Amino acid sequence: MLSYRKTLWALVIVANLAAASGVQAQYETVFPAANQPFTDVNLENYDFQWFAPPITEQYGQDTIDPNTGIFFEYHRLFMNVSRSDVAPGPYDGDATYGNRIDVGYMTEDNHGWLISGWRLDGPAYNGVNRGDFNSIELDRTWRLPQFHQGFYIEPLMGLRYAQFNDKTSTINFVQNNMLLGQLGGRIFSHRGQWTLEGTVRAFGGQNWIFRGDQDSYSAGVAGGEFSLGAAYHITREISIDVAWETMYIGTGVGRDPFFNNDEDMTMTGVAFGFTLNR
Template identity: 25%
Template sequence: NISGPNQYNIYEQHRVNYEIISPATPNPPTYDQLAHIYEIADSVNVGKFRQFEANKVWRLEPYRYGGILEPMIGLRYAYFMDYARNDTYSVIFPVANEFGDDLGQETLLRDQVSTHNHMLLGQFGFRYTKFVRRWTFSNDAKVFAGHVYQSQNTIRESINAYFGLDVAAGDDPIQEVDRRGTTYSGRRNGESTVGFDIRVEGAYKATKHLDFRAGFQMLYFGRGIWRGSTVTSQGPQFAQDQHLIMPGFTFGVALNR
């Protein structure tokens, strides 16, 4: 369930060489091209959704008390992208030994997983509209089913910095080498889904040309949604048949000309 879209847990991590690249030492012997501060982020609930639909609508004769029923049938395209990110920062300062290989190591590991769900759906439903004085009340209900084309892309980036001395003790490093490594991988899958779309809305006619609208909408996909997770977080990365529910409120204005 998307209860809080686009949420991250983020904090700033000062690197161990933060004092090395400072006004006191503007030109260190081994200049570090990396940032002074790492932004460490863990995704909590991050997603993106959009959809389009085309319907054939039949308007029936109005009911005795003013209600109008409109059956419909049509097609819907929906896209849901789930994004997972997990950053891990660690520092190791081994004890010096007789061989002189006392290299401190600073590592930033960044995992990013993007999971895409492209849905082609057929649907049918109805719209019911009723006019009461200045108010217009409308209800939409649609049921849909179809195929989901799924894909997932994984990026793992590793940034390592090695220091010749224990820079945490305040010494300048005599050796510093930055190494970057990035790996990519991808997978594809196919599923089917079934769900519904419910919308309830009320519009108040403030003037002849202006309506104020407010309502509630809920989208539900009962199965067939792939949501990813990073290897580090150990979530349900291979669960390709999950459900998804998205409730929300709508508001706006309508100009009648």
């Protein structure tokens, strides 16, 4: 009986593996690289010419298409971070600096991936508003056909991990660990040597809050991120740009080191940097 059961299970496993292989092969035929998303990054087909003259024609006209291939962005952030509800001047905010890096790719089939991370090193005002913020996200992206007046839309869907450490109190600190799902998109249009663009993300998830060694609990989090900016192309694939960047978390942020409060939080300011091949 034991030998029979072993033989039966072996046949079941082999049959399932064979069926799974057939389904996977069919799935990859319809959606190439669906299970291996980075196999379609073929660098040999991308004609990188970093110092070629900038494109001045409008995207979508005269066979001029938006860039494809790997891209990279760096921005220096100058942000204002809101204070806790229990801090002096709770409706005020305080300035800080940070960095943001975006890297990803867009294929000629109009789909790709985006990894985005940013960090704020402050604010740094003891007893009023002190802390730091980190965020990393992974998004699946698509590029839709051209819209009216040469605009393109790139929807995105992904996951984000964000951490805010409130160190305002000299007695204890509050650490927020947020795991978020998000939806959003990027819209852009090329005019002359300028690219006008905007991005929007809406996110929600769970926040695990640790108040030093005193207490820990969790809360729901919801909010969004918005930016609007312009890029000037120095060459075909190198541009400098500036944008207004805002992130708002509407609920679920722990800041007061003594009470289990759920606060909102706003970070807004200017991002200035450069972009390669986007």
